[in-house]
Amino acid sequence: MVESSETAQSVYREVAAASGVEVDQLLARPAPHVGAVVLRSLRQMAAMLSIAKILEADFGRAQVYGGISLGELAALHMAGAASVEMVVDLLRVRHLPDTSLDEAICFTFVPTLDDWRYYDDVDSMSVSVDYGPVFDGTGRMIMLSGLRSTLESMRTAGPAELQVVDRDMADQAYHSPFREPGRRRLSSFLVENPLSDPMAPVLTAVPGLQKASTGGKATEALLKSETHPLSVPVLVEGVEKFGLDKVHAVSSFLGELRIRFGAPTDYYGDRWLAYRFG
Numbered sequence: 001m002v003e004s005s006e007t008a009q010s011v012y013r014e015v016a017a018a019s020g021v022e023v024d025q026l027l028a029r030p031a032p033h034v035g036a037v038v039l040r041s042l043r044q045m046a047a048m049l050s051i052a053k054i055l056e057a058d059f060g061r062a063q064v065y066g067g068i069s070l071g072e073l074a075a076l077h078m079a080g081a082a083s084v085e086m087v088v089d090l091l092r093v094r095h096l097p098d099t100s101l102d103e104a105i106c107f108t109f110v111p112t113l114d115d116w117r118y119y120d121d122v123d124s125m126s127v128s129v130d131y132g133p134v135f136d137g138t139g140r141m142i143m144l145s146g147l148r149s150t151l152e153s154m155r156t157a158g159p160a161e162l163q164v165v166d167r168d169m170a171d172q173a174y175h176s177p178f179r180e181p182g183r184r185r186l187s188s189f190l191v192e193n194p195l196s197d198p199m200a201p202v203l204t205a206v207p208g209l210q211k212a213s214t215g216g217k218a219t220e221a222l223l224k225s226e227t228h229p230l231s232v233p234v235l236v237e238g239v240e241k242f243g244l245d246k247v248h249a250v251s252s253f254l255g256e257l258r259i260r261f262g263a264p265t266d267y268y269g270d271r272w273l274a275y276r277f278g
Helices: 006-019 023-027 036-059 070-078 084-095 116-121 148-153 177-192 215-227 232-242 252-257 270-277
Strands: 103-111 125-134 139-147 247-249 265-267
Touching: 006 023, 006 036, 006 084, 023 036, 036 070, 036 084, 070 084, 070 215, 084 177, 103 148, 116 125, 116 139, 125 232, 139 148, 177 215, 252 265, 252 270
Parallel strands: 247 265
Antiparallel strands: 103 139, 125 139
């Protein structure tokens, strides 16, 4: 994509300049001065924004934007509420170490007949993202956060096996009470660097803050999402309210889960990249 698209090249140069990471490091080369998790997030952001801007060139500006976690930051940029520089700063602020606790995340698929809320009653862990019904309703995908030792000990103790993520991919609990120090730090940053009002509504997966039409509401959603779980069904409900003719979802993962957004959905990820750019 980067070799073939001037749009992608421009995005990668912007992210590189804002982050102090060279373009080839955003693509593959190691960046010893940047933590592995932050580098991975920067790479994901550069790829998402590149695809989103290619789609914008193809189809025009979107009627509404939306995203989950990292995708919400990308949506805020595409809607004009945050510059690339600010998105990079937000990533860094989020990923600063807060405690000496060994935290982690994991994923699990819970069959429909089992109770996926079981994990919220376990000490030192909680549901951090509910992806809702997936694989045509055969079960529910959830992300859990907490102490790594707790997640490891619960691998096979609940209704489904937990897939604990390696430290170089995630070294903190996300969307969890463990993030309270990070939420306070992010709040201070956003007071000094407020978000702009988006040019189009930004839909979130934050219960109670489904749609952000102002910088203030977008800030509320970001801060709440630090310590509270996300719900993809909340985002889907927001999309359905707009009665869209088409949804363009920049994600391989959501496509694999076969999440239904209430409108015909095209997924843009690895398969699309291979088809478009070879």
